Amino acid sequence: MPINKLLIANRGEIAVRIIRAARDLGIRTVQVYSSADAQSLAVELADEAVEIGPPQAAKSYLKVDAILEAARQSGADAIHPGYGFLAENAEFADAVEAAGVAFVGPSGDTIRAMGDKATARRAAKNAGVPTVPGSDGLLEDLSEARAIAEAIGFPVMIKATAGGGGRGIRVAETAVEFEQLASQAAAEAKAAFxxxxxxxxxxxxxxxxxxxxxxxxxQRFVHCFERECSLQRRRQKVWEEAPAAVLAPDTREQLCASAVALAKSVDYRGAGTIEYLYDDVTGAFYFIEMNTRIQVEHPVTEQITGIDLVAEMIRIAAGEPLSLRQSDISISGHAIEVRINAEDPANGFMPFPGVVADLRVPGGPGVRFDHMLYSGYQIPPFYDSLLGKLIVSGETREHAIARLKRAASELQTDGLKTTTPLFLALAEDEELLRGQVHTRWLEPWLETNAEKLSKPLTLAEGDAAS
Amino acid sequence: MPTSEIRTPLPGTFYRKPAPDQPAYKEPGDQVAKGDVIGLVEVMKSFHEIRSDVDGVVKAFLAENEDPISPGQVLVEVET
Incomplete structure (x- = not known):
């Protein structure tokens, strides 16, 4: 059935992004918000807005009943969950559908199957997707676990099936360590998850x-090529690119075909992302997990393919067949996204929820800035620190990096401390320019290059920070 | 007895306990020493300890567990 009114069960830059996609499709929007977000750009832009609770996410953006009530009151016929909050909560997806409202995403059952790491790993294996060597499903007992650990070789990761986002993971270097950690990990996973x-x-x-x-x-499944997100701090991505410059064309083809095979094997409906580890020495890739939602870094894919992924998700949720065939989708140029967070890179990435005094947004060819800012906006301290994403594209990776330097230096967010200086410093790094990075590259780089991130404090800045 | 106020330098959400299933750091009537943790502030998903800068006895909490707080707001009164 067609969607006439879309409720956005999220906030910040992604809420703004979804409102824009909906409006381009001629769909009216309802923005739900906590009392801390009454002044947000998303609330201002949406056709309607409904307050759903106090600042804390547990009492507002995670409150299923309040969101469903807002949908009922406003007559919304679909809900877009964005990312984070309830986006991968199967019970929420079920409750939305049970209320007769379309959920912009896959079914609760698909979310459940892919959200459970062990089930997802089995699904990947069954679809012929290479997985990281390890146990075939959940461990039955400690002696079985020990035998598997010895067979695959140390170090091994012990992972909680209900974990995620870097939580519930332990690394055992030796068999002795493994014995201790495995029983601890089971007790902790039970308590935490x-x-x-x-x-x-x-x-x-x-x-x-x-x-x-x-x-x-x-019914039909396509891929929109890949992204590389190897630059991470505390397992959070900070810089993403598309395509992955390191991949040989035949490897790219195999990788993308494996993702389509997995999507097909679970009758996937919506936009999704299949994450892999890639070993650039052997050329092998291994499935890690599937995210059943839109991702923060989706714009780099949009820039190289010309597809509006958020609009596609909404069309699919309205029951329309996929408008694209695989042969319609190709890569044009190279795109890079950097995450502009309200954090001070000169001070251990300390959160900085200040007031935007003066905002200067970069523009010109190959520059896109998806964000939630306006001059005078007070950043609420209750949510994550992502303010926006600066996305640049060019004919080649080098061209995109040149544009990144230009655009990042045009961006001014007076009154805030942001991660922008980090990206200006990274864009000058020789190893990064050669693409010689991996998931554990950025953290040691930050230690070695700390002085590049700290400007001398003027008296005025010192006063403002105290 | 003179009363000293412990204020938060940060905005965010105040927590009186280290974890939801654990007891509060301090209760009214408890002894508190300089450097003792009296609560946590969650700001943009990162947690920061708030410590006492005086020795004394906790008189009252002016912010409750999970309250939204602003910089400079008084969290605890301590009798010194």
């Missing part, structure tokens, strides 16, 4: 993070 299920994976010491964007309507 209510599910003590564990599985094992070999540690790939030096790997790149490469992920494939897919779209499916439940």
């Amino acid at each position: 209510g599910d003590g299920g564990l599985y094992l994976e070999k540690v790939i010491e030096r790997a790149r993070h490469i992920e494939v964007q897919i779209l499916g309507d439940g």
Whole structure:
């Protein structure tokens, strides 16, 4: 059925992005918000806005009943969950559908299957997608676990099946350490996630993070090529590119075909991302997990393919068949996204929820800035620090990096401390320019290059910070 | 007895406990020493300890667990 009114169950830059996609499709929008977000750009831009609770996410953006009530009151016929919050909550997806409202995403059952790491790993294996060597599903007992750990070789990762986002992971270097950690990990996983299920994976010491964007309507499935997100701090991506310059054409073809095979095997409906580790020495890639939602870094894919992924998700949720065939989708040029966070890179990435005094937004060819800012806006301290994403594109990677330098130096967010200086420094780094990076590259770089991130404090800045 | 105020330098959400299933750092009537943690402030998903800068006895909490707080707001009164 067609969607006439879309409720956005999220906030910040992604809420703004979804409102724009909906408006381009001629769909009216309802923005739900916490009392801390009454002044947000998304609330201002949406056709309607409904307050759903106090600042804390647990009492507002995570409150299923309040969101469903807002949908009922406003007559919304679809809900877009964005990323984070309830985006990968299967019970929420079920509750939305049960209320007769379309959920912009896959079914609760698909979210459930892919959200459980051990089930997802089995699904990948069954679809012929290479997985990191490890246990085949959940561990039954400690002696079985020990035998598997010895067979795949140390170090091994002990992972909680209900974990995610870097939580519930332990690394055992030796068999003795493994014995201690495995029983601890089971007890902790039970306490933290209510599910003590564990599985094992070999540690790939030096790997790149490469992920494939897919779209499916439940019948047909396409990929929109890959992104590389190897630059991470505390397992959070900070700089993403498309395509992955390191991939040989035949490897790219195999990688993307494997993602489509997995999407097909679960009758996927919506936009999704399949994440892999890529070993650039052997050329092998291994499935890590599937995210059943739009991702923060989706714009780099949009820039190289010309596809509006958010609009595609909404069309699929309205029951339309996929408008694209695989042969319609090709790569043009290179795109880079950097995450502009309200954090001070000169001070250990300390959060800085200040007031935007003066905002100067970069522009010109090959520059896109998806954000939630305006002059005079007070950044609320209650949510994550992402303010916006600066996305640049060019004919080649070198061209895109040149544009990144230009655009990042045009961006001014007076009154705030942001991660912009980090990207200006990274854009000058020789190893990064040669593409010689991996998932553990950025953290040591930050230690070695700390002086590049700290400007001398003037008296005025010193006063403002105290 | 003179009363000293402990204020938050940060905006965010105040927590009186290290984790939801654990007891509060301090209760009214408890002894508090300079450097003792009296609560946590969550700002943009990162957690920061708030410590007492005086020795004394906790008189009252002026912010409750999970309250939204602003910079400079008084969290605890301590009798010194």
